[in-house]
Amino acid sequence: MENSLKGLMLAAGTIITCIIVTLGFYIAGEAKNTATGSANQINKLNVEFMENDKVIYDGATVSGTEVVNVIKKMQSEKIGVYVENGTTNTYYGYNFNLTTGELGSKTANVYTAAIDEGTGTYINPYGSFKGVVIRNSNNIITGIIFK
Known part of the structure; x- marks a missing residue:
């Protein structure tokens, strides 16, 4: 037991x-x-x-002054800013594919061209621009379009 x-x-x-x-x-x-x-x-x-x-710029309507500020701010980053100002379409920072978002080469354009009234790339500070954020296939923001 x-x-x-x-x-x-x-x-x-x-x-x-x-x-x-x-x-x-x-x-x-x-x-x-x-x-x-x-x-x-x-x-x-x-x-x-x-x-x-x-x-914050995706779908937002901003002034030309704000567009120039974005160009200045993004110069040190690996991102492109594409601006349609009614005269010319210009890339700042880096070129990028508007459809796929694939980043291209660095451009020679700097924000000073956007504030020079004597150039076709002049951005009117009182103009109105609508922003669109572009992402690549990895969902990384590679560009901002202002038109």
Whole structure:
């Protein structure tokens, strides 16, 4: 009787140990999934925060002065600004494909050409321009169009 009781206690202990180990692995797996999901959300928020200074122009109507300010601001970034001023269409910063968003070569145009009234690239500070943000196949903003 005593041996059978010890055998039952050993079996019960083994089963309880297996259940606890299984629960531990299950909880660890759930924690990993939660951590991965949280990391993805943080990365997404980080990208949105970093793009905020460009996304604000998507669909917005801005003045010519603001367009010139955008050109100045984006000169140090790897992004293109395309402006249709009614006379000529000009890229500033980098050329980019207006449809696919693929980035091209760096242009020689600088914002000073946009404020020189004697050039065809002059941007009227009182003009009205509608912005469109262009993304490439990797969903990265490569250009802003003002027309």
